[in-house]
Amino acid sequence: MKLEMAENATVWEVFIQSKNGLAHKHVGNVHASDKIMALENARELYTRRNEGSCIWVVKSSEIVSSETEDNEAFFDPSNDKIYRHPTFYTMPEGSKHI
Amino acid sequence: MKEKYFQEQIDAERKVEPKDWMPDDYRKHLIRQMSQHAHSEVIGMQPEGNWITRAPSLRAKMILLAKVQDEAGHGLYLYSATETLGISREELVQQLHEEKAKYSSIFNYPTLSWADMGAIGWLVDGAAIVNQVSLQRTSYGPYSRAMIKICKEESFHQRQGYEIMAEMAKGTAEQKAMAQDALNRFWWPSIMMFGPQDSSSPRTGNAMKWKIKRQTNDELRQSFIDKTVEQAEVIGLTIPDSDLNWNEDRGHYDFGEMDWEEFWNVVNGNGPCNKQRLAHHKKAHDEGEWVRNAAKEYAKKQELVLN
Numbered sequence: 001m002k003l004e005m006a007e008n009a010t011v012w013e014v015f016i017q018s019k020n021g022l023a024h025k026h027v028g029n030v031h032a033s034d035k036i037m038a039l040e041n042a043r044e045l046y047t048r049r050n051e052g053s054c055i056w057v058v059k060s061s062e063i064v065s066s067e068t069e070d071n072e073a074f075f076d077p078s079n080d081k082i083y084r085h086p087t088f089y090t091m092p093e094g095s096k097h098i
Numbered sequence: 099m100k101e102k103y104f105q106e107q108i109d110a111e112r113k114v115e116p117k118d119w120m121p122d123d124y125r126k127h128l129i130r131q132m133s134q135h136a137h138s139e140v141i142g143m144q145p146e147g148n149w150i151t152r153a154p155s156l157r158a159k160m161i162l163l164a165k166v167q168d169e170a171g172h173g174l175y176l177y178s179a180t181e182t183l184g185i186s187r188e189e190l191v192q193q194l195h196e197e198k199a200k201y202s203s204i205f206n207y208p209t210l211s212w213a214d215m216g217a218i219g220w221l222v223d224g225a226a227i228v229n230q231v232s233l234q235r236t237s238y239g240p241y242s243r244a245m246i247k248i249c250k251e252e253s254f255h256q257r258q259g260y261e262i263m264a265e266m267a268k269g270t271a272e273q274k275a276m277a278q279d280a281l282n283r284f285w286w287p288s289i290m291m292f293g294p295q296d297s298s299s300p301r302t303g304n305a306m307k308w309k310i311k312r313q314t315n316d317e318l319r320q321s322f323i324d325k326t327v328e329q330a331e332v333i334g335l336t337i338p339d340s341d342l343n344w345n346e347d348r349g350h351y352d353f354g355e356m357d358w359e360e361f362w363n364v365v366n367g368n369g370p371c372n373k374q375r376l377a378h379h380k381k382a383h384d385e386g387e388w389v390r391n392a393a394k395e396y397a398k399k400q401e402l403v404l405n
Contacts (some may be wrong), residue, residue: 006257009390009394011181013395014251027247028175028243028244028247029178030174030178031187032393032399033390033393033396033397034393034396034400038395044171045171045174048164048167048168048171048251049251051289065117068117068118069119080280083294
């Protein structure tokens with residue numbers, strides 16, 4: 001009976017938009033058995049001091065993450081295209097605002 | 099090989115994240131330290147909860163309620179962070195109930211007068227802040243992030259406590275005596291919150307090598323004492339230690355011997371309130387069972403409706 005909740009309480013990741021116009025940012029997680037409870041628990045836990053104008057909750061089990069140990073191969077495609085960076089280009093002497 | 103890479107990452111001040119490889123002992127050390135920290139936040143609600151219904155004004159009552167709610171929140175941040183190490187919330191609570199996990203001994207002392215709310219905020223939260231500020235730089239990412247969040251909220255706790263002490267110290271002779279009495283009772287347990295002296299703290303070595311801890315118990319304790327002495331002087335209270343003296347050479351205050359026999363006695367379950375604190379936690383947990391079950395049933399029904 002003691003460990004019953006372990007199978008049932010769901011972990012939800014919490015994302016908060018600190019004010020209108022900004023992106024939602026991950027702040028942590030909460031335990032809740034349904035989505036309304038997840039939102040309310042997130043409000044109580046993460047926005048006691050006006051930290052938010054909008055909250056998202058997402059079941060942790062729904063998040064797909066890359067693996068740190070694969071980082072080298074996984075992010076390799078972005079390493080060999082230095083021409084994507086503005087500093088790659090030589091600007092003519094005296095040119096401005098570019 | 100893996101261990102060597104791990105240590106190199108630590109030495110380079112990189113944070114360890116939940117999915118990274120880590121030595122078993124690193125994981126174990128963190129689970130022990132972080133769960134003890136989480137349990138302390140939660141058990142810490144009890145001595146203060148004791149005064150909510152008897153707060154001397156509406157202002158004081160609202161502040162105390164907000165503070166106790168913050169402590170619950172801090173416990174939850176820390177449980178979440180501990181769970182990333184592969185242990186469930188239920189196991190953590192069970193370890194507390196079976197006395198396999200500890201919480202800070204300071205909460206095994208009773209809160210006898212309103213001045214104790216002042217002493218707890220000023221000294222106990224003050225000591226906790228010194229420790230937590232240092233832990234913001236801990237090597238385990240989720241622990242570090244929890245500490246950063248907690249530190250932001252904690253300074254109101256210390257200031258409200260110091261305000262209570264300051265108010266009482268300039269009140270009637272009786273009020274001042276209550277404040278001094280609270281300081282007398284909470285001073286030594288507060289400075290012992292930092293744990294045993296480095297010379298007799300067996301786990302300090304690994305904890306420092308792995309950068310779980312960034313400063314030793316003695317360094318943190320000294321930093322707390324140095325800060326607090328002047329605060330006591332400002333409000334006209336006396337720290338109950340006749341050996342307390344500014345040491346010009348060290349640039350720190352010297353202080354007297356701590357009573358480690360008492361410390362270990364309380365750690366080992368024989369403090370004034372150990373039994374009461376744990377019994378209350380178990381009771382609240384058991385009495386909440388029907389709520390957890392109802393929530394679960396409701397969730398199941400919602401799913402049936404959706405499907």
